[in-house]
Amino acid sequence: MRGVRAFEPLLAALAALATAAAAQEDGAPPSRIAVVGAGIGGSATARFLRQHFGPDVQLDVYEKGEVGGRLATVTVNRNRYESGASIIHALNLHMHDFVKQLGLKQRRSVAGKTAVFDGASVVAEETDWYLLDLLRLWWRYGSSFIRLQMWLEEIMEKFIRIYKYQAHGFAFGSLEELLESLGGSGFVNMTRRPLSDSLLELGVSQRFIDEVVAPVIRLNYGQNVSVPAFVGAVSLASAQSNLWAVEGGNKLLCEGLLKSANANLLRARVTSVRTLRSGGALRYELGLAGEGPERRTAAYDAVVVAAPLRAGADISFPDWASPAVPGEGEWQSTVVTLVHGYLNTSLFGFRDPRLFPYAGVLTTAAPALFFNSVAGVYPVEVPPGFRRKRAHEAAVYKVFSPAVLTGEQLKTLFRSYYSAQATEWRAYPRYGSAAGATLPPVELGPHLYYLNGIEWAGSAMEMSAVAAKNIALLAYRRWNGRSLRVNREDLLRAIKTEL
Numbered sequence: 001m002r003g004v005r006a007f008e009p010l011l012a013a014l015a016a017l018a019t020a021a022a023a024q025e026d027g028a029p030p031s032r033i034a035v036v037g038a039g040i041g042g043s044a045t046a047r048f049l050r051q052h053f054g055p056d057v058q059l060d061v062y063e064k065g066e067v068g069g070r071l072a073t074v075t076v077n078r079n080r081y082e083s084g085a086s087i088i089h090a091l092n093l094h095m096h097d098f099v100k101q102l103g104l105k106q107r108r109s110v111a112g113k114t115a116v117f118d119g120a121s122v123v124a125e126e127t128d129w130y131l132l133d134l135l136r137l138w139w140r141y142g143s144s145f146i147r148l149q150m151w152l153e154e155i156m157e158k159f160i161r162i163y164k165y166q167a168h169g170f171a172f173g174s175l176e177e178l179l180e181s182l183g184g185s186g187f188v189n190m191t192r193r194p195l196s197d198s199l200l201e202l203g204v205s206q207r208f209i210d211e212v213v214a215p216v217i218r219l220n221y222g223q224n225v226s227v228p229a230f231v232g233a234v235s236l237a238s239a240q241s242n243l244w245a246v247e248g249g250n251k252l253l254c255e256g257l258l259k260s261a262n263a264n265l266l267r268a269r270v271t272s273v274r275t276l277r278s279g280g281a282l283r284y285e286l287g288l289a290g291e292g293p294e295r296r297t298a299a300y301d302a303v304v305v306a307a308p309l310r311a312g313a314d315i316s317f318p319d320w321a322s323p324a325v326p327g328e329g330e331w332q333s334t335v336v337t338l339v340h341g342y343l344n345t346s347l348f349g350f351r352d353p354r355l356f357p358y359a360g361v362l363t364t365a366a367p368a369l370f371f372n373s374v375a376g377v378y379p380v381e382v383p384p385g386f387r388r389k390r391a392h393e394a395a396v397y398k399v400f401s402p403a404v405l406t407g408e409q410l411k412t413l414f415r416s417y418y419s420a421q422a423t424e425w426r427a428y429p430r431y432g433s434a435a436g437a438t439l440p441p442v443e444l445g446p447h448l449y450y451l452n453g454i455e456w457a458g459s460a461m462e463m464s465a466v467a468a469k470n471i472a473l474l475a476y477r478r479w480n481g482r483s484l485r486v487n488r489e490d491l492l493r494a495i496k497t498e499l
């Protein structure tokens with residue numbers, strides 16, 4: 001996370017601007033707010049901004065690519081499949097609310113057994129019978145499984161406090177304050193130490209880490225158990241049951257949120273954010289890619305950047321000494337390939353595909369394999385009469401890998417195939433060594449907010465939604481010159497008395 005510290009020069013340069021902003025608080029509502037990015041983060045921000053600022057503010061959402069961002073589908077054999085973010089946890093309450101409020105439907109993920117492959121054989125597997133699972137895990141890993149489960153439950157119990165705080169209008173000026181309000185300094189520390197350290201300290205065995213934890217982190221983040229403990233917990237929580245997705249595709253959420261926010265969707269790439277001064281007021285102007293008079297936008301009273309800021313990437317801030325942001329190399333590439341074909345079950349030790357009992361296979365970190373996982377998948381709309389295919393039948397599989405699969409690799413993984421479609425994602429931060437790093441700022445300047453810093457604490461749809469709600473609340477409070485109500489003791493007391 002080296003690059004994250006490099007936000008400091010930007011912050012210092014902006015401190016000078018803060019005084020100018022104070023002049024703006026004359027009680028008038030903002031007339032225009034811009035959001036950069038129409039992924040789940042930007043779309044949710046638009047909706048929450050509308051709820052807080054009311055019907056009169058003009059909300060412009062800029063999108064250079066497709067609405068949905070990292071929520072996307074590809075078509076295979078006439079059905080559509082999720083190629084980006086696919087699963088939502090039962091406790092992801094913002095996502096849950098969105099689906100309900102937008103009149104969408106939940107599509108449950110149908111359970112199938114998962115195995116872990118180490119390049120030579122299957123080293124761990126799920127079974128159909130939960131109790132048997134527990135006994136087997138107990139036998140192989142001692143109490144590691146129970147310890148991990150208790151740790152995750154404790155973390156989730158604390159994390160869901162965010163919904164209560166946000167419902168009561170609390171906003172946080174930094175990610176550290178947000179995390180601290182939920183889980184004290186323990187949560188902040190979890191963003192700064194490796195997952196493996198936290199787990200070993202809990203008494204989880206090295207074998208369990210290698211054979212169960214590492215494969216899950218490889219699946220979700222394409223990385224190893226050196227990722228920060230907080231990210232690790234987000235990832236491991238997603239390996240529990242009770243997962244769902246949106247019927248028709250997760251990106252329907254973004255389309256629905258933008259519509260319900262009554263936001264103007266503008267198809268353009270934002271290249272710069274400049275300050276404009278007229279009178280005492282500070283406003284922002286966005287530079288847009290392309291030719292002609294439309295290259296500059298109108299003045300905005302507030303701007304929310306809801307896209308990852310990366311060095312060499314899209315957006316510059318020319319009015320302050322070029323802010324350093326995390327480099328391209330600090331984002332993990334993950335390739336998602338949807339393959340329609342016959343899985344080569346021999347690779348996993350099953351000569352007869354009829355006997356292959358698994359729906360998905362995860363892999364251990366060592367030895368380095370060319371794929372992170374392979375699993376049979378369902379379309380976003382499950383057609384009537386659809387059933388999970390067995391391994392001796394042609395089916396659609398999703399393969400995660402660190403690089404585009406070569407023909408040779410595809411032929412190793414599949415006996416034969418009809419089609420293979422790859423999507424290359426700059427998927428999530430490359431967490432690297434977490435030691436001592438700080439998280440990116442939420443406020444880049446007065447009324448200028450950055451949503452995707454939260455991905456350095458944990459990258460998931462719900463994390464972006466939590467950040468969106470926080471920024472909408474923060475923007476509203478800042479605009480009206482109100483305090484943030486961030487102190488944790490106050491927070492608990494206020495909630496007790498208000499309930």
Ligand SMILES: Cc1cc2nc3c(=O)[nH]c(=O)nc-3n(C[C@H](O)[C@H](O)[C@H](O)COP(=O)(O)OP(=O)(O)OC[C@H]3O[C@@H](n4cnc5c(N)ncnc54)[C@H](O)[C@@H]3O)c2cc1C
Nearest residue numbers: 037039040041064069070085086087270307314427460461
């Ligand atoms: C392969 C994969 C699998 C994943 N699986 C899961 C999962 O199962 N569950 C889960 O919860 N999370 C998952 N995630 C993580 C999840 O996708 C992200 O955390 C989340 O979608 C981030 O949303 P966002 O809106 O913040 O960012 P994005 O989705 O990246 O949205 C940013 C948007 O901004 C646009 N943009 C960027 N720059 C500009 C510019 N200069 N001007 C205009 N527009 C711009 C982009 O085109 C994009 O649409 C996965 C991610 C990947 C890549």
Ligand SMILES: *[C@@H]1O[C@H](CO)[C@@H](O)[C@H](O)[C@H]1NC(C)=O
Nearest residue numbers: 183184185186187188189190
């Ligand atoms: C978090 O780290 C700080 C500094 O190292 C330490 O003082 C604090 O006790 C830690 N908190 C917890 C809950 O471990």
Ligand SMILES: *[C@@H]1O[C@H](CO)[C@@H](O)[C@H](O)[C@H]1NC(C)=O
Nearest residue numbers: 196223224225226365432433
């Ligand atoms: C995890 O990967 C990083 C590099 O990406 C490496 O520095 C680190 O040693 C690895 N950790 C483990 C436990 O393998």
Ligand SMILES: *[C@@H]1O[C@H](CO)[C@@H](O)[C@H](O)[C@H]1NC(C)=O
Nearest residue numbers: 344346347411412414415416
């Ligand atoms: C399948 O896997 C086996 C075992 O690794 C390998 O020998 C074979 O070449 C692979 N491909 C096919 C098409 O069977």
